[in-house]
Amino acid sequence: MKFLPLMLLVPFILSACGQDVPPGRTPVERPVVSGLETGVVSTTEHSAPRALVGTVQRPERSILAARLGGRVGSFAVREGETVKRGDLLLTLEDNQAEAGLREAEAGLQQAKSRIAALRARLELAEKTYERYARLRQGEAVTPQEMDRVFSERAAARQELAAAEAAGRQAEAQRSAARIGEGYTRVTAPYAAVVVRKEVREGATVMPGTPLVTLDSQGSWQVLAEVPESSLERIRLGDNLPIRIPAANLQLSGKVVEILPSADPRSRSFPVKLEIPDRPALRSGQYAQVTVSGSPEVLVTIPSTAMVTRGQLTGVYIVEEGVLHYRQVKTGREFDGRIEILSGLSGGETIVTAGVEKARNGARVEG
Helix, strand or coil: CCCCHHHHHHHHHHHHHCCCCCCCCCCCCEEEEECCEEEEEEEEEEEECCEEEEEEEECCCCEECCCCCCEEECCCHHHHHHHCCCCCCEEEEEEHHHHHHHHHHHHHHHHHHHHHHHHHHHHHHHHHHHHHHHHHHCCCHHHHHHHEEEEEEEHHHHHHHCCCHHHHHHHHHHHHHHHHHHHHEEEECCEEEEEEEEECCCEEEECEEEEEEECCCEEEEEEEEEEEECCCCCCCCEHHHEEHHHHHHEEEEEEECCCHHHHHHEEEEEEEEEEEECCCCCCCCCCEEEEECEEEEEEEHHHHCCCCCCCCEEEEECCCCCEEEEEEEEEEEEECCCEEEEEECCCCEEEEEEEEHHCCEEECCC
């Protein structure tokens, strides 16, 4: 009986406490921030220039290859040297070519000697036949003797004709041997610059082995790889800005050729641009060709709206008068504005100035 009053008192106290807490959310006292400038996130159409990779080269490059097997004797030129058409570049030592020429020379000489002997024989046979023909008119020789000298003349004619044909063949063989022997002397096909020696002296080469690389003299070109997305903005005759860092040059290149087929690996089209001659230019130098980019819609904000925390970047968004910090991913920066790649879509109200005073969850005043 002693505990009954206490048990009746507990529900009464709990009931009384419940009446002091009103239904709904408990009000939160937010800090107030003033002196902030706000603005709406905008979207703009922008055509950013695009830098393409190019290579400086001569309009014509040739790789001279061996036409016969042999051993590289000696080079008559150095890399970087300028040569004229017909200048000797290197020699190949090939005993077979020299032996073939000597053999062809000997065969031709033998054929000429035989032709001379057969011509003398034919001349004698012709005179004998004429003498016998006169004697036959006086019946001083028999028909059998006449037939014999006639046959000898015909045989002499046939042998001479065969010898002359063999002589022409020997002449052709000597010409071919001379050409083959000439292949041991590799000469410049045009005025050029020696770019690179592809073999060393004393090396053994086979037919088709590269020997030396030449670049034609005169103008220069830049070969640029243009992706499909940029090709439609390039036309023959266009002048495009070109930068060559190694030569410290800023040039204008004229589009002179657009190759119709793309590289299947990179999906890019080779485009050739003609550039003026400069002393600092060298084959193989890196070049940067600038083309106009395709129009694209960008989400941008003023650079003053950006908040950096360590390696994180973000902005303060104003929603119903309250500040909310939101992380964003940035892109390019131009004209005092920053491109936003993700985190904003445009139309949001953000703090554009005074971000150092902004606090997440604070209420904006003024």
